[in-house]
Amino acid sequence: MAISANDKINEWLSKLDSALKNRDSKAAAELFAEESYWRDFVTFTWNLKTLEGHTEISSMLDATLDTVQPENWTLEGDASEADGITEGWVRFETASARGEGHLRLNSDGQAWTFLTAAYELKGHEEAKGATRPKGVEHGARGKHKNWLEKKLQEEAELGYKKQPYCVIIGGGQGGIGLGARLRRLNVPTIIIEKNERAGDSWRNRYKSLCLHDPVWYDHLPYLPYPDHWPVFAPKDKIGDWLEMYAKIMELNYWSSTVCNKAEYDEANKEWSVHVERDGQEVVLKPKQLVMATGMSAVPMVPKFPGMDSFKGDIHHSSKHPGGDQYAGKKAVVIGSNNSAHDICADLWENGADVTMVQRSSTHIAKSETLMDLALGGLYSEQAVANGITTHTADMIFASLPYRILPGLQVPVYAEMKERDKDLYERLEKAGFMLDFGEDGSGLFCKYLRRGSGYYIDVGASELIANGDIKLKTGQVESITENSVVLADGSEIEADLIVLATGYSSMNGWVAQLISQEMADKVGKVWGMGSDTKKDPGPWEGELRNMWKPTQQPGLWFHGGNLHQSRHYSSYLSLQLKARMEGIPTEVYGQQEVHHLS
Numbered sequence: 001m002a003i004s005a006n007d008k009i010n011e012w013l014s015k016l017d018s019a020l021k022n023r024d025s026k027a028a029a030e031l032f033a034e035e036s037y038w039r040d041f042v043t044f045t046w047n048l049k050t051l052e053g054h055t056e057i058s059s060m061l062d063a064t065l066d067t068v069q070p071e072n073w074t075l076e077g078d079a080s081e082a083d084g085i086t087e088g089w090v091r092f093e094t095a096s097a098r099g100e101g102h103l104r105l106n107s108d109g110q111a112w113t114f115l116t117a118a119y120e121l122k123g124h125e126e127a128k129g130a131t132r133p134k135g136v137e138h139g140a141r142g143k144h145k146n147w148l149e150k151k152l153q154e155e156a157e158l159g160y161k162k163q164p165y166c167v168i169i170g171g172g173q174g175g176i177g178l179g180a181r182l183r184r185l186n187v188p189t190i191i192i193e194k195n196e197r198a199g200d201s202w203r204n205r206y207k208s209l210c211l212h213d214p215v216w217y218d219h220l221p222y223l224p225y226p227d228h229w230p231v232f233a234p235k236d237k238i239g240d241w242l243e244m245y246a247k248i249m250e251l252n253y254w255s256s257t258v259c260n261k262a263e264y265d266e267a268n269k270e271w272s273v274h275v276e277r278d279g280q281e282v283v284l285k286p287k288q289l290v291m292a293t294g295m296s297a298v299p300m301v302p303k304f305p306g307m308d309s310f311k312g313d314i315h316h317s318s319k320h321p322g323g324d325q326y327a328g329k330k331a332v333v334i335g336s337n338n339s340a341h342d343i344c345a346d347l348w349e350n351g352a353d354v355t356m357v358q359r360s361s362t363h364i365a366k367s368e369t370l371m372d373l374a375l376g377g378l379y380s381e382q383a384v385a386n387g388i389t390t391h392t393a394d395m396i397f398a399s400l401p402y403r404i405l406p407g408l409q410v411p412v413y414a415e416m417k418e419r420d421k422d423l424y425e426r427l428e429k430a431g432f433m434l435d436f437g438e439d440g441s442g443l444f445c446k447y448l449r450r451g452s453g454y455y456i457d458v459g460a461s462e463l464i465a466n467g468d469i470k471l472k473t474g475q476v477e478s479i480t481e482n483s484v485v486l487a488d489g490s491e492i493e494a495d496l497i498v499l500a501t502g503y504s505s506m507n508g509w510v511a512q513l514i515s516q517e518m519a520d521k522v523g524k525v526w527g528m529g530s531d532t533k534k535d536p537g538p539w540e541g542e543l544r545n546m547w548k549p550t551q552q553p554g555l556w557f558h559g560g561n562l563h564q565s566r567h568y569s570s571y572l573s574l575q576l577k578a579r580m581e582g583i584p585t586e587v588y589g590q591q592e593v594h595h596l597s
Contacts, residue, residue, distance in 0.1 A: 005079035008105055009088040013073040020070050025061035029054040033110040037401035041117035041571045043092075043099040044068050045588040046578075048548040048571065050401050050541035063588055069095040076100070085112070089395075096583050097121050097574070102399040115399040118574050124581055126184045151250065158252055159284055164190045165580050167273050167286040169259050169513070172201040174558050174565040175292035176242055177221050180249040181573035184222070187580055190252045190284065191292075192259050192275055198246040199239030200255075201294075207322035208346040209235040211562075212338065212456040214371055216379040218562035219390050220245055221569060232367075232458070262289060262514050264554065271554060288576050291509055292558040295451050295526065298508035300501050302334075305478040310497065312482065317343060317500040323350035330493045331355070332484045334476060335500030336362045336432075337452055341460035343498055344469045355470040355492050357484065361433035363454040364461055365413075365443045366420050373412050373419075374444065379563075394567040402448065402528050402541060406441035413442030423457075426465035431473055438532045447561075448543065450534035451526055452502050505597045506557055507545070522550040523593030525557050536595055547572045549587045 003011075012031060019028035032038070038051040044064050051057045072093045079088030084107040092099050097118040104113045120126065127133055135147070145153065158164055166182060168175040171193025182189045195201060202209070210232045211218060215225055218233070223245060230237070246253045257277040264271055273284040299316040307314065312329075317339040323331075323346040331347045333340050336358040347354045365374075377383060378393035388396075400408065413436050417424065424434060435453075437446050446453045455461070463469040475487040484492045505526060511519035525545040531537035542548070545557050547568040558572055559565060578585050 005081040005086050005088065006075060008081075008086045008109060009075045009079040009090075009103060012103065012105060012109065012111065013075065013090060017071065017073045020061070020065060023065050025058040025065065028061055029058040031111055032057055032114070033106050033108070033112050036111055036113070037403060038111075038114045038116070039398070039401050041115075041398070042574055043094055043097055043116045043118045044070070046549070046575065046585045047587050047589055048542045048546075048568075049589045050403070051589075052401075052403060052541065060588055064586075067095065067584060067586065092116070093122075094118075095122075096578070100395070102395060104399070113399060113401060113404075115395070117395070117398065118571065121574060121578055121581070121583065124185065124577055128184075155252065158188060159190050159254070159282060162188070163285045164188045164252070165286060166190075166288040166290060166576055167192060167271070167284050168290045168292050168558075169262075169273075169509070170292035170294060170559075171195070171198055171246075171253055171255065172292065172294055173220065173238075173242060173562055174294060174560070174569070175290075176246050176249075176251065176253075177565050178290065178292060178558050178569040178572060179251045179253070180221050180245070181569050182576065183249060183251060185573055185577045187573070187577055188252075190254055190286075191246075192257050192273075193253065193255045194258050196256050197239075197243055198253055198255060199242035202235040202239040202242070205235055205318075206320045206343060206346055207324065208342060208349070210458070211235075211238065212367065212458065213561060213563070214375060214379060216381070216384065216390070216393075217375060219566060220562070221566050223248070224390065259513055264514070264518075264552070269554065288554050288556065288579065290556045290558050290572070290576075291506060293506060293509045294559045295503060295506060298504045298506075298512075299499075300504050301499060302476075302501055304476050306485075307479050309481050310479050310494075312495040312497065314479075314497040315499065317498055318503075320498055323347035323352055326496050327351035329353070329495040331496040331498065332357060332492050332494040333498045333500055334359070334484070335498075335502070336360075336455070337500065337502065338455050340498075340500035341455045341457070343500060345460040345463060347496075348463055348469055352496070353470075354468075355472055355494075356464065357476065357486070357492070358433055358471060358473045359475055360453075361435040363435050363437060363443055363446055364424070364427065364432075364457050365416060365454065366423065366457045366461070369416050369420055370443065370456060373416055374409075374442075390566075394563070397563075398567065403539075405448075406437075406439055406445050406530075409441040409445055410439065413437070413440060416442070423461060423465060427461060430465050430467065431471050432464055433473060445530075449527055449530045449532050452534070506559065507597060510555070518552055518555070520596045521593070522552050522555060524595040524597055529594075538594060540591065542591075544591065549575070549590060551590070551593055 051060050074091050076089040076091050086105040090101045098120050099118050101116040106112045166189045168191045171191045175191045179191045214231050260274045262273045271289045299318050329352050331352045331354045333344050334357045344354050443454045477487045478485045507519040507525050527535040529537045529540040
């Protein structure tokens with residue numbers, strides 16, 4: 001009689017449980033296929049770490065089993081089987097945490113991929129559902145403070161009479177989402193934001209900006225967008241949502257506050273964070289400092305010869321106000337990724353004469369095709385109808401180790417290339433340099449590797465293909481009083497130059513606020529060591545320095561797109577809470593520094 005999918009998963013979990021209880025790391029590792037991947041988020045490693053193959057798995061278990069003490073492995077729901085792969089969701093516990101995960105077995109009953117992820121700390125669970133606070137104490141008790149009075153008292157004291165355990169630099173969607181998780185875990189936190197209002201990091205961008213990712217991909221923790229929310233939200237709508245969210249989630253959000261510098265006291269294991277608020281310097285003393293400044297934090301502004309002589313407007317894309325003031329002007333946009341395309345389209349719509357200067361090849365993915373082929377199975381109205389919640393989608397996505405992701409993505413983008421062949425042929429005829437990643441793995445792998453090099457097409461590609469947006473390819477040689485000169489000697493007249501030239505590594509903010517020495521100590525942020533353009537090896541297996549311990553104790557990086565910020569903020573918040581509560585958090589597989597920026 002054939003063994004059911006449930007029985008296969010349960011039998012494997014039973015063998016794993018037995019091997020782990022016997023502290024037999026070798027026997028546990030032999031339950032995995034020769035090519036296998038164990039991706040752990042916080043449960044075994046207090047890290048975000050992928051172990052590849054028997055040797056790495058066995059070594060990790062040798063180092064962690066005595067303290068982790070895993071047990072109670074169970075299958076959650078029913079397993080499934082297709083194309084020789086059996087997969088199922090699992091639950092388990094460690095000495096300090098409760099975990100969930102996902103397991104894939106090959107046709108021989110060995111593990112191919114295994115995800116283990118903490119979702120709560122024992123004794124420090126979020127108060128929710130049946131354990132939610134009452135909100136009021138009934139009965140006559142004499143004078144007492146109501147909710148508003150308690151809130152105002154906390155706001156008045158935190159950062160002045162009482163020190164926060166954690167300070168988050170950056171009050172965009174990343175800082176706000178992480179702040180909400182820490183609030184739920186009762187971790188005293190202050191979010192520092194230089195703008196006047198929460199959401200201004202979106203409001204202050206160019207007028208036409210909308211999210212390029214669909215709504216199902218972009219929910220914040222705890223509070224999903226309402227079901228009438230547009231698929232692609234405009235920037236000001238997102239800004240208002242973030243402002244509302246910060247207020248409803250009762251975050252200690254210090255807007256109009258500038259962080260001037262930060263220093264780490266090795267003796268006391270705490271930071272001195274110098275901020276300017278209400279015209280006065282305030283020195284905060286947190287134990288943990290999170291840089292939630294985002295990937296688009298430190299603009300990369302090239303130094304072209306002659307820039308100072310230009311008589312028109314010249315600015316980085318991060319400072320672009322919108323195209324409505326440039327009607328009838330000659331605009332040159334240097335760059336060819338998302339911001340460059342958006343700004344070119346915006347300028348064209350406002351009546352400017354627009355030229356894009358493309359310096360290197362760019363991956364183009366039509367929005368509707370990307371949604372259908374790459375995101376639709378997990379993040380779409382149909383996925384919701386099929387019972388795939390946001391959390392389930394996030395976990396399925398996380399269950400795929402980065403090593404195998406390119407191979408899984410290649411056929412997706414090969415189909416995209418065929419489906420949208422007409423657009424690609426017309427773009428190339430117009431002179432546009434196209435690519436699908438160095439290995440054909442497309443947009444998301446490019447994003448993970450370098451955070452750039454692509455455009456999700458919402459209309460600008462058609463304008464380039466039909467010549468409405470002019471195109472020049474090549475390197476910029478110099479800038480004159482009224483033009484951009486390319487390396488081939490051609491000259492483009494300009495009243496406006498927009499430098500859509502991208503952003504540097506997130507540790508650039510560390511260099512500015514703390515020191516270059518500390519920026520070098522933590523090293524490059526982002527990329528996974530794929531040994532492709534802008535992502536040098538060696539192979540890391542996870543994103544460098546993101547959401548996990550760095551080489552500088554008490555310093556963390558948080559960000560990414562809305563999906564990543566939502567999902568990974570959970571693991572970062574648990575790591576911070578554990579340290580606050582004194583839970584042993586010995587990190588396994590601490591990332592080494594191979595690149596400074």
